[in-house]
Every structure is written in C-alpha cells, then in structure tokens.
Amino acid sequence: MQTLLEMRNITKTFPGVKALDDVNLKVRQGEIHALVGENGAGKSTLMKVLSGVYPKGSYDGEIHYGGQIAGFSGISDSEKLGIIIIHQELALVPLLSIAENLFLGNECAKGGVMNWPETYRRTEELLRKVGLREAPATLIDSLGVGKQQLIEIAKALSKDVRILILDEPTAALSEADSQALLDLLLELKIQGVTSIIISHKLNEIRRIADTITVIRDGATVSTLDASTEDITEDRIVRDMVGRDMSHRYPERERRAGEVLLDVKNWNVWHPEHATRQVIKDVHFHVRKGEVVGIAGLMGAGRTELAMSLFGRSYGRNISGTVSLSGKPVDTSTVMAAIKSGLAYVTEDRKELGLILDETIQRNITLANLGDVSTSGVINEAEESNVAERYRKAMNIRTPSVFQKVMNLSGGNQQKVVLSKWLFAGPEVLILDEPTRGIDVGAKFEIYGIINDLSAQGKGVVMISSEMPELLGMCDRIYVMNEGAFVGELSAAEASQERIMSLIVTE
Amino acid sequence: MSDTAHPLGTAQTKGTASYLKANLREYGLLFALIAIMVFFQIVTDGTLLKAVNITNLFLQNSYIIIMALGMLMVIVAGHIDLSVGSVMGFVGAFAAVMIVNWDMPVAVTIPICLVLGGVIGAAQGYWVAYWKIPSFIVTLAGMLVFRGLSLWLLEGQSVGPFPKSFQLLSTGFIPDIFGINRPNGTALAVGIIAVMAIIWMGLRKRARNKAYGIEDEPTAFFVVRNAIVAGALLFVVYKLSMFRGLPNVLITMGVLTIIYAFLTEQTTIGRRIYALGGNEKAAKLSGIPTERLTFLTFVNMGVLAALAGLIFAARLNTATPKAGFAVELDVIAAVFIGGASMSGGVGKIVGAVVGAFIMGVMNNGMSIMGIGIDYQQVIKGLVLLAAVIFDVYNKQKQG
Numbered sequence: 059m060q061t062l063l064e065m066r067n068i069t070k071t072f073p074g075v076k077a078l079d080d081v082n083l084k085v086r087q088g089e090i091h092a093l094v095g096e097n098g099a100g101k102s103t104l105m106k107v108l109s110g111v112y113p114k115g116s117y118d119g120e121i122h123y124g125g126q127i128a129g130f131s132g133i134s135d136s137e138k139l140g141i142i143i144i145h146q147e148l149a150l151v152p153l154l155s156i157a158e159n160l161f162l163g164n165e166c167a168k169g170g171v172m173n174w175p176e177t178y179r180r181t182e183e184l185l186r187k188v189g190l191r192e193a194p195a196t197l198i199d200s201l202g203v204g205k206q207q208l209i210e211i212a213k214a215l216s217k218d219v220r221i222l223i224l225d226e227p228t229a230a231l232s233e234a235d236s237q238a239l240l241d242l243l244l245e246l247k248i249q250g251v252t253s254i255i256i257s258h259k260l261n262e263i264r265r266i267a268d269t270i271t272v273i274r275d276g277a278t279v280s281t282l283d284a285s286t287e288d289i290t291e292d293r294i295v296r297d298m299v300g301r302d303m304s305h306r307y308p309e310r311e312r313r314a315g316e317v318l319l320d321v322k323n324w325n326v327w328h329p330e331h332a333t334r335q336v337i338k339d340v341h342f343h344v345r346k347g348e349v350v351g352i353a354g355l356m357g358a359g360r361t362e363l364a365m366s367l368f369g370r371s372y373g374r375n376i377s378g379t380v381s382l383s384g385k386p387v388d389t390s391t392v393m394a395a396i397k398s399g400l401a402y403v404t405e406d407r408k409e410l411g412l413i414l415d416e417t418i419q420r421n422i423t424l425a426n427l428g429d430v431s432t433s434g435v436i437n438e439a440e441e442s443n444v445a446e447r448y449r450k451a452m453n454i455r456t457p458s459v460f461q462k463v464m465n466l467s468g469g470n471q472q473k474v475v476l477s478k479w480l481f482a483g484p485e486v487l488i489l490d491e492p493t494r495g496i497d498v499g500a501k502f503e504i505y506g507i508i509n510d511l512s513a514q515g516k517g518v519v520m521i522s523s524e525m526p527e528l529l530g531m532c533d534r535i536y537v538m539n540e541g542a543f544v545g546e547l548s549a550a551e552a553s554q555e556r557i558m559s560l561i562v563t564e
Numbered sequence: 565m566s567d568t569a570h571p572l573g574t575a576q577t578k579g580t581a582s583y584l585k586a587n588l589r590e591y592g593l594l595f596a597l598i599a600i601m602v603f604f605q606i607v608t609d610g611t612l613l614k615a616v617n618i619t620n621l622f623l624q625n626s627y628i629i630i631m632a633l634g635m636l637m638v639i640v641a642g643h644i645d646l647s648v649g650s651v652m653g654f655v656g657a658f659a660a661v662m663i664v665n666w667d668m669p670v671a672v673t674i675p676i677c678l679v680l681g682g683v684i685g686a687a688q689g690y691w692v693a694y695w696k697i698p699s700f701i702v703t704l705a706g707m708l709v710f711r712g713l714s715l716w717l718l719e720g721q722s723v724g725p726f727p728k729s730f731q732l733l734s735t736g737f738i739p740d741i742f743g744i745n746r747p748n749g750t751a752l753a754v755g756i757i758a759v760m761a762i763i764w765m766g767l768r769k770r771a772r773n774k775a776y777g778i779e780d781e782p783t784a785f786f787v788v789r790n791a792i793v794a795g796a797l798l799f800v801v802y803k804l805s806m807f808r809g810l811p812n813v814l815i816t817m818g819v820l821t822i823i824y825a826f827l828t829e830q831t832t833i834g835r836r837i838y839a840l841g842g843n844e845k846a847a848k849l850s851g852i853p854t855e856r857l858t859f860l861t862f863v864n865m866g867v868l869a870a871l872a873g874l875i876f877a878a879r880l881n882t883a884t885p886k887a888g889f890a891v892e893l894d895v896i897a898a899v900f901i902g903g904a905s906m907s908g909g910v911g912k913i914v915g916a917v918v919g920a921f922i923m924g925v926m927n928n929g930m931s932i933m934g935i936g937i938d939y940q941q942v943i944k945g946l947v948l949l950a951a952v953i954f955d956v957y958n959k960q961k962q963g
Contacts, residue, residue: 368849369849369851371848371849391851391853392848392849392850392851392852393851393852393853395851396851402849404846404849409843409845409846410845410846410849411846411849412843412846413839413842413843413846413847413909414842414843415842415909415910416838416839416842416909420835420838420839424835424839424847424850424852425850425851427832427835427836428832431831431832434831434832434833435830435831435832436830436831436832436835438830439772439773439775439776442776443776460780478850482851
C-alpha cells in the first residue's frame, strides 16, 4: 500500500512548552491508523497541525500529502483536499434538522436559494451510507449522542473525504453505539476511506486498527503494525506510559465494615414527563471501606439515581429513605446532602463539576467555603494552604494552584473535582464515570485515590460504563437496567458475561 | 518541598514582564483613567482639576457609581438589569410625592424609599431566579413599567423643591471639625487616614501572602501602584479641602465601595456569586443556593437604585419624569469598561468604579470643552467598544 500522508519531524512550540518534538507519522492509503498516547501527549496538537488549525509556518517539519509537500493555513484549506477532522465536542446545531446540518456551509443552493428536494435526496443517500434510517427533517436535538456521531461522519462523507480524523469518537458512546461506529469505520475502509482514530479504548483499537502510532510527551515512541503481528493491549500501554503496567488496578486490602449508606424504596419520576418512572424501587447499601459499583447500559438510570439522591438534583415526586450509619438523613437539597456526608462527582466535569474560568484553588474550596472562612470572611492564605495540600496529595500537575482549571488536562481536572469533594469531608462518595476521557496513567492515579478513600473507611459508589474497571475496582456490583436494580454480584462472582446476561435476561 | 514547582519560584523566574502581562487589564484601566484625566486637564487649560470641578465630578457621578456597585454583582452573577434608570426615577418621584405632596418627614421617607427599591428588586429578581425568565426580558419590562409609573405618579409634572435636610443627601458637605475651613481640616485628616489605611492594609496583605509564599507582585510595582493611588487620593482631598470640604455623597460612595469590594472579594457570599456566574450548574451541585443568590443580587440592585434615585432627586432639588432616563446604559457601560464579562463570573468592584469615573471624566471634560452631546455619545460608545475589544483581545492572546 502506498503512503498517503507523511508528517516528518514535526516540532511545535508554545511559549515555554514544546508540545511536539520531532514527531513522525506515516499513514498508508486505505488503512485505519490509530494514534494513542496519554492525555497531553500531543495527539490533538498533531492533528491541529495537520488540519491547519495551527497554520503552516507556526511549526517546523514537513507534511507530505498524496506525494506532494503540503501545508495548510486553515481548516477550509485542508478540507478542500479531503482531510476532515471530527472533534470530540460535536459541531452540530441542535435545533436544525439532519439535512440542514449535513450541508451547513456547503448548501445545495443556487444563488443563495435552497434546493430542498436535492438536499433531502442527498441526505438520504448519505444517511444510508452510515446506516441510519432517520428522516432527513429530524432535528439533531432528538438524536442520541451515538447517532449524532454518525451524522458527523455523514457530514464528512458529503465533503469527499480522503482522510477522516476522529478524536475520541466513542468516548461518550454506549457499548452498542461504539460497535456500530467501529463497524462503520471498517465499512468505509473497504470503500477506500483512510482514517486516523484517536482513542483511549485499547480494545477498540485492537479491533480495527491496521497501524498504531504511540506518542508520549510530544514525541513518537513507536509505530506498531497490527496487520502483521498481534499487538497486545499491555504492549500499547507499556509504550504509552513508558513502564510496564501489569497491574492496571492497584491492589487494595478489602475490608468492609458496618453499613454506612442505606437507600430504601427509592422512586423517581421524569422531570418533564410526569408519568414516566425513571428509578423504580431501588434498594442498596454501602459499607464502610467498601467500593460498590453500579453497572448498566447507557440510559439505565445510573446518573439519574445518583443525582436524585444528591439533593434531588434530578427528577420529581422523589420518594424513599436514605440513612447514613443507621440514622435517616435529609438529602432534599444539595446543601443538606453535603452536610449529611454525601458527595457526588459528576459525570460531566466541564459542564457540571468545574468552574473552568476560575483557579484551581477556588474550585477546590467551593463546596466547603465554611472551613476556610470565619463568619463569612474568607481567609485566602488558609485557602491557598488547603489547595496546596491537595495539589501535593493528589499530584495535580500544575505550576501553581492559581492556574485556571481550563488550562489543565482532563486527568488533572478530574483530580481537582475529587479534591473539591474530599475537602467537603464526605462519608460516602458517589463517583459517576470518574475516569471518563482521561488517560491510562491518570486513571491509575484515580484508582489509587479511590483505594485510599476506602482505606480511610469511606464508602464509595462507582458508576462506570467500563466493565473491566468495575470488575477491577469493586467489592460488590449492582446491575441496573431500565431504572431498576436487576442483580447484585460480589467481586468473586462478577464477570462481564454475568453482568451482561443479567441486563439482557431481565 | 524542594521538588515541587513553588508558585513563588515560578513567579520570580518569569519576572515583571509576565506579571504585567497577566495583570494588564487592571493596570491598563488605572493608566487609562490617568491618561484621560491628563488629556482633559491639558485641553481644558486646567479646568478639570480645579477644586470646584473635582467636587462637581463627584456630585455628578455619584449615582452612577452607586448603581455600578450593584450592577457589577448582577453582571457577575450572569444577568443584567435594564430597569435601574427607571427605578431610580420612580423612587425619586415617590420620595418627592411623599415629602412635598404628603408632607412626610425626611427621616421616614428615606428608609421607606430604600425598602421600596428592595421590593422592586425582589419583584424582578423573583422571576429571574425562580422562574428562570431571562433577566433581559424581566428588567426590560421593569424599565417600561417604572418609567410609566413615574410619569403617572408625577402626573407629567416636576415636583419640588425639597426641604434642606433632604438636599443634604447630595449637596451637603462635612463641616470642618478643626475649624480651619480653608483648607478644610476634616477633609485633609480623612484623606491622610485613608492613605495610611490603604498602605497599611496593602503591606499587611503582602506580608501575609509572602508568609504563605503566594505573593507575585514585584516590589517595584507595589510601590509605584501605591504611590500613584496615595498621591492621587491626597491630591483630590487637598483640592476638595480648598473648596468646601468632603461632600456627604463622597463619603456614602466611598463607604459603599469599600463594603462592596470587601463583600465580593473576601466573603463567601461574594465567592459564591462569582461561582454562580462562572458555571451555574456546577455551583448548584456544589451546594450553593443559586436561586437565592440571584434573587438577592436583584434585591441589592433595587436598594442601590433607590439610593441613587434619592441622591439624584436631592441634587436636582426636584423630581422630574425624565430623571434616570437612559442612565442604565451608562451604568452598564461603566461595569463593562471596568472589565466585567457579559457571560458572568468575571469583574471587580474597583474596576466598575474606575470604569464609572472614566465615563464621568469624559462627560465632564467634553462638556467643559464645549463638545456637543452628539459627539459625546459617539465618543463614549467608541470607548466602551474599545475597552471590550481590548478584553477579548487579551483573552485570546492568553488562550
């Protein structure tokens, strides 16, 4: 196979930081090329160089594309040559239809007047290609994330794509949606589309990638050919983190004490559709020092359960009892829930967990300002001490706690969120997808923090869509499906197959 | 300790250039005010900084500055209040009707009017906070309603004059307790005490930050900044003392500015308002009563608008149906010139006050020069736009 794209000796410096240092990437015509590396390793920067977000001249090195030296001064430049990038944050307009979104900026129009029949015809054609059976007039708003991701791909196809770049396409997708997306990529490969996929999910990469390039600290570490040899996940992880990670989940002494959190007869109805019951008569408990998992498919109601428990932040007509150490507690507002000893680390840290435009320090103390103030007046020096303490304890990588949170990588942001909740001094922490979108090394650190919490006698509830993570971390796993708990497994009896079969048979 | 990148260490290695860059906005604002004052001082042949004109500057702008304090908090919380001009006019009208038409004592009228302002703020804040109706719409409605109510209350006429005791709110001066009168001893004493207090507090904060290793302002900057502020303050106080001393309204304004600066920067309530404006959902999930805070910022705005209305009426010595017309725009402009962000979560009280002074000095200077109101509007508009462009440009360069 001939080489379609080659990036040679790419070096890109930001003031004070070398983001890319002599990176090489060689993509062959018609292959699926995976780009892996920890967060902050430089994958996204490399793709921004390729697509022209960082224009020619702002970096060193050469890009050879289709046998010629190329260099782009903007996204429209690279798109003209068929290099199309689909970002993690989808760029669709929610209140426009599929058809309008597909041809946004590229409308089928004559003299500015839309040709709707042609638009719809071509939309249907594109939707068929990506395996969707939605009507072209459907609003994007009414589609799930999985389908929206496919719409993005359809949009790329409408532009005569030659290289499709996907930045963590499955990060927010359910298992089934991810599979559909990967199948589509394989299908497109047969049709001759070359793809570059950035992902943290190594099992997916193993499944579809022909070549894997590993980047670490802004430099190419290795290029692995998966078509000739079998590349194990451990091999990739080793290159990514630069060390052997035979223990992906740190060891913990398992020692469950008395019952800490006890939830009984928990019922929740949908906030807008009053007749729809979202949580159906859920009972569960967490012991001191125990890590309890909640497994389930996307939409099973896990986040809704957690949020309704935490200050009734979700749903209406909520009923049921919550007790901590045997005593019933008030969780009717977030403030009361925090006071009772609950903490909830949200699934979406940027939208719900952090104030991105504020400093690390101010984010950490936000949920417990009382402890750094006297009669309503904040002691900023004391506050810095607290932040500094957490920066060290959690190993938040930053020059200072006065950095804005938006300048941190995903893993470090998550550590800030965890710090915030630890500082609030909870007895029970509900962690909703605590490792979503963060790299292997940071994941390992988060697991270590969870184990520390358990060693201190805290109760941890862990919601995760990654089953290996639940199996590796939890003492007990509840299985949830369609708003109800359908099973409970101890660490010894739990396996991916048993969890799936509980979900499917109920 | 040794292996960590200590904040102090990084600051020192980066040096003064990067410090200046990071704090460009705040220093820029101060220098802009100074530059504008120097400019008008020159082109008005020294009229701008004459004792009588400085006194006038404070009297003319007091009500804008007082409302800018409340508006800053509303804007930081992520909202806007378009009704303040109308509310100010309405409360002034109500005070006039109470005092002049109904013969109510001033000491009763003032508290009633302030409560009225709070009730008006609550009536608007309720819909914004608990019903999630955009503040732009609620306060646009309020702007029309209270403009109409002032007209109705005054029956289209001006009502006045006020008794002497009410006028003192705005046009009174603090008497000289030392009996010198020119220069006014009280004014000088207050000025010197204020300068010493500012320097003492600055030094104390610096010492405390140093002890915790979080001070990043280079010593030279600290000295120069304090010298400029102290010099300016002493100069203004000296000028005032050579005229009639400290205006009552300057004391009101100064005390309120200190209170609100403290409230926004040092207290948990202030911190929570910034958090609310920065990310409402995250703030709510951190246990912050976001609705109540939003409600309270509007109540506070209403009270300050009422106070501004009283001061304005006292200054004109009459309540007119036109009072407060389009003043909300000056107030909002002052807050944005002062560095607040339209999307909430960013902005400082001192910035808003300096922003208001920039607007005030420009109004005053251009009027002295005899520039028509037509050009004045154009120039003020361009200054507002330039200030915001400067902000956005800075932010882009940092990001």
